[in-house]
Amino acid sequence: DEVDITCIAFGPMCSLCEDSLHLTRAVVTDPSLELMVNAYVKYGCSFTMFLHAQCENYADAFTASLFDQARGVFDNFDDHETCVLFNFCANNANTTTICKVCEDGYEAVREFLTADSLKTIVKDEVDITCIAFGPLRRVCVAEVNKIVDEVFKVIHTMDSISGQQVCSTLHLCKKTQLF
Numbered sequence: 001d002e003v004d005i006t007c008i009a010f011g012p013m014c015s016l017c018e019d020s021l022h023l024t025r026a027v028v029t030d031p032s033l034e035l036m037v038n039a040y041v042k043y044g045c046s047f048t049m050f051l052h053a054q055c056e057n058y059a060d061a062f063t064a065s066l067f068d069q070a071r072g073v074f075d076n077f078d079d080h081e082t083c084v085l086f087n088f089c090a091n092n093a094n095t096t097t098i099c100k101v102c103e104d105g106y107e108a109v110r111e112f113l114t115a116d117s118l119k120t121i122v123k124d125e126v127d128i129t130c131i132a133f134g135p136l137r138r139v140c141v142a143e144v145n146k147i148v149d150e151v152f153k154v155i156h157t158m159d160s161i162s163g164q165q166v167c168s169t170l171h172l173c174k175k176t177q178l179f
Contacts, residue, residue, distance in 0.1 A: 014089035021079040029071050038063040054128050061121050069112050076104045099173035103163030110158045119152050 027033060041063060045055035083089040085101060112118065123145060130140035167173040 014083055017083035017086070017088035018079045021077075021082055025074045025079070029067070029074055034063060034067040037067075051128055051131065054124075058121065058124055058128065061117070061124070065115075065117055065121065069108070072111070073105075073108050076108060077101075099167055102167035102170065102172040106163040106166050110161075110163075113155050114152075114158060119148065122148055 038059060041059040042056050045052050045059055048055045080089060082101075084091050085098060126144045126148060127141055130137045130144065133140040164173060168175045
């Protein structure tokens with residue numbers, strides 16, 4: 001027997017897609033999950049002995065940053081429009097395209113990588129790691145921070161590259177015409 005694809009694409013599959021995305025959004029952005037992940041990360045800090053307090057501070061900053069980014073990504077997408085994009089739901093004047101998804105995704109990654117908070121977290125981790133060098137700790141911190149600064153200079157070149165440019169290069173958006 002043949003299955004009517006329109007029934008699958010625009011009927012129960014649409015509801016299943018929307019419900020799945022809604023549930024995923026609810027779970028991934030749930031504050032209780034953030035607390036649980038933070039607790040598990042902090043459990044690892046119990047093995048860091050005299051670095052325990054610094055490790056827990058790092059865990060708090062890392063977990064908060066990670067979940068803020070997840071919430072930010074989910075805030076950019078509508079469940080129904082995403083399901084339309086993947087042909088699980090009927091297109092009722094939907095304007096979301098794979099180009100828009102690509103551009104929004106690029107912007108989310110760019111914002112995460114260029115955020116001052118990420119650089120601060122990396123530098124804090126360097127400080128913690130350099131403690132192992134004992135009397136050479138200050139030299140370690142200074143040298144590694146120079147490298148971190150250079151890496152973030154390169155990362156900040158992303159500021160001059162738009163999502164449209166990246167997604168056009170990946171052939172997910174139409175290239176803009178010069179004339």
